Amino acid sequence: MRELITHEELMRILAAIQSEQEPSQATLQAAAEDQPEQPLTRKLPEPIDLEILVDPGSSDTILCLTGGEKWRGALVQCQWESTVGATSDKETTGSLHIFLLMPTEASLGQYQCIVTLKQHRLETIPSVARIVPRYAEPKELQSRLQSAVLKPSAKELIGWIDANLRELEGTRHRDRWMALRQELSEGRSL
Amino acid sequence: MQHENLFGVGASELIRAFVVENDEAAYDQLGTLALQRTPQLVAYAKGRGVPDPDAEDLVQDAFCDALKPESLKAIWQKHGEQVDLDTHLFTKLRGRVSTYIRKRQRRPRHLSLDSLLGTRGEPTAEPSLPALDEEVGCRALFWQAIYDCLQNDLDLQILWLATRTTDDSGTQSQRNCLTLKQVAQMLCISHDNARYRWSQATKKLRNCPKFYRLCLEIGLIDDGGKNHA
Numbered sequence: 001m002r003e004l005i006t007h008e009e010l011m012r013i014l015a016a017i018q019s020e021q022e023p024s025q026a027t028l029q030a031a032a033e034d035q036p037e038q039p040l041t042r043k044l045p046e047p048i049d050l051e052i053l054v055d056p057g058s059s060d061t062i063l064c065l066t067g068g069e070k071w072r073g074a075l076v077q078c079q080w081e082s083t084v085g086a087t088s089d090k091e092t093t094g095s096l097h098i099f100l101l102m103p104t105e106a107s108l109g110q111y112q113c114i115v116t117l118k119q120h121r122l123e124t125i126p127s128v129a130r131i132v133p134r135y136a137e138p139k140e141l142q143s144r145l146q147s148a149v150l151k152p153s154a155k156e157l158i159g160w161i162d163a164n165l166r167e168l169e170g171t172r173h174r175d176r177w178m179a180l181r182q183e184l185s186e187g188r189s190l
Numbered sequence: 191m192q193h194e195n196l197f198g199v200g201a202s203e204l205i206r207a208f209v210v211e212n213d214e215a216a217y218d219q220l221g222t223l224a225l226q227r228t229p230q231l232v233a234y235a236k237g238r239g240v241p242d243p244d245a246e247d248l249v250q251d252a253f254c255d256a257l258k259p260e261s262l263k264a265i266w267q268k269h270g271e272q273v274d275l276d277t278h279l280f281t282k283l284r285g286r287v288s289t290y291i292r293k294r295q296r297r298p299r300h301l302s303l304d305s306l307l308g309t310r311g312e313p314t315a316e317p318s319l320p321a322l323d324e325e326v327g328c329r330a331l332f333w334q335a336i337y338d339c340l341q342n343d344l345d346l347q348i349l350w351l352a353t354r355t356t357d358d359s360g361t362q363s364q365r366n367c368l369t370l371k372q373v374a375q376m377l378c379i380s381h382d383n384a385r386y387r388w389s390q391a392t393k394k395l396r397n398c399p400k401f402y403r404l405c406l407e408i409g410l411i412d413d414g415g416k417n418h419a
Binding site for chain 2: 005045
């Protein structure tokens, strides 16, 4: 059967949809008026339904994620691909990633998490992914956690695994999640 | 009669029930479903430069246009079971917004897909394409259509991550996207799994009538008569 859209067309369409790379209005205005830097923001529409704010200070960076119901209690990985000069006291290169846990309590219908990355000045919007326990591999998560600049505590991660055990019922890797949980509880994983 | 209350699949059944069986309950349910799209449609109108109160008025007008019995009969006759209420509403609103902007002589600069991507090419055939980077509501409709097609959070995230640029300064002609290996790392899944799911998700989208119609409506693809059934 003939495809409705070719692969090339689809790639062009997705590129156009993603053409949201312009700095936010606040940033543009600040630049025009020669004001101090304003936070970078990006709002991802439903069904992703997430707003990302990055506020680079002189030495630290504040990251704020605000999402709808899907983000309730979610374990989220954020990654900055290019972090040349990102560390305030020394030149560094390469990517940097962190994990954070979204709250389970909403405020005005939104779930918001704010973290400060000490000693890192980051001036771009990170890639953001929500870990889906049903599909994620515990070993992959463990490996990424070990190299993360910022991550939840072992206790918080155990709470996240417990909260998702029901979703893991019947999956082939439930035992591996339980093994990771055990390692976390013994303080061996992070 | 009660019908499946799902936008898309359910809506087409409701349209059929109303047009074919003159089912008034189905018509009422259609109105309810349409109202659920108000935020996205208002956002679209505002994204085109229509001020807030006017945007809401235009959306109401578009609802009236879209839900006229003769209008529903026309789209049923044209598309049959493939009819899509999202696209129908959007088309009506788009017409209303275009008329509004023309009257106010405040039509925003229009960008073709080529200019959005920073590539050279012939102007697109449709002269009234909305500028995608100005259309918040339009984006929401697109991603909703993609989600409706894929029906899976993980696949949506793979598609999202693999096609977004990773730096804010890059131009569209120099897109710097995550590789599927990096996407896999972000989602803590295996590289093989990411590759397989990407392949399946893009295949689904390429064959999804709803997504195809939305792309046609917005002018991102030119049918040119090649894909008419």
